Amino acid sequence: MKNAIFLILISLFLQQCAHKKVDLTKPQQTKTMEDNTHANNPYYSRTDKTKLNVSNAEWKKILPAEVYAIAREANTEYPFTGKYNDFDEVGEYFCAVCGNHLFRSSSKFASTCGWPSFFEADKDGVIYKRDSSHGMERIEVLCKRCESHLGHVFNDGPPPTGTRYCMNSASLDFQRDKK
Numbered sequence: 725m726k727n728a729i730f731l732i733l734i735s736l737f738l739q740q741c742a743h744k745k746v747d748l749t750k751p752q753q754t755k756t757m758e759d760n761t762h763a764n765n766p767y768y769s770r771t772d773k774t775k776l777n778v779s780n781a782e783w784k785k786i787l788p789a790e791v792y793a794i795a796r797e798a799n800t801e802y803p804f805t806g807k808y809n810d811f812d813e814v815g816e817y818f819c820a821v822c823g824n825h826l827f828r829s830s831s832k833f834a835s836t837c838g839w840p841s842f843f844e845a846d847k848d849g850v851i852y853k854r855d856s857s858h859g860m861e862r863i864e865v866l867c868k869r870c871e872s873h874l875g876h877v878f879n880d881g882p883p884p885t886g887t888r889y890c891m892n893s894a895s896l897d898f899q900r901d902k903k
């Protein structure tokens with residue numbers, strides 16, 4: 725699987741920051757970084773790894789509109805608008821839909837493309853899917869537990885992996901390390 729992904733990544737060499745824009749009427753910065761917005765979400769857990777099989781009709785009732793549009797309908801937030809784009813706190817990133825662990829802040833790097841970018845993902849946190857939409861060949865990154873859309877992965881990242889996970893802030897939750 726890893727080799728297959730690597731080969732596909734090579735084929736995507738020239739594709740950078742190719743994103744479909746979503747016309748959201750509100751900016752993505754209306755929430756504070758660590759507020760508890762999951763009180764109405766019975767599926768949210770940072771410890772339960774059980775795979776979820778929840779319909780979009782159900783998610784639509786539970787999730788904030790902007791999270792639903794991006795995570796469940798694979799839209800992309802405007803560049804430079806996401807709350808974690810220009811953000812370098814130390815801690816852990818989780819799926820905003822189900823709470824599954826996705827990234828550690830030590831794998832985040834300052835990308836100029838306008839979306840939060842990581843050079844490495846939690847191997848138990850994400851899965852990959854070929855995405856041929858919008859006339860492009862890309863690799864979509866999804867949450868392994870709930871299969872929500874997180875973003876895409878490219879092979880133009882920095883060392884040590886050379887990989888760039890280009891993510892939507894709306895699909896992410898952040899938990900700052902406790903001092």
Ligand SMILES: [Zn+2]
Pocket residue numbers: 819820821822823824867868869870871872
């Ligand atoms: Zn998830």
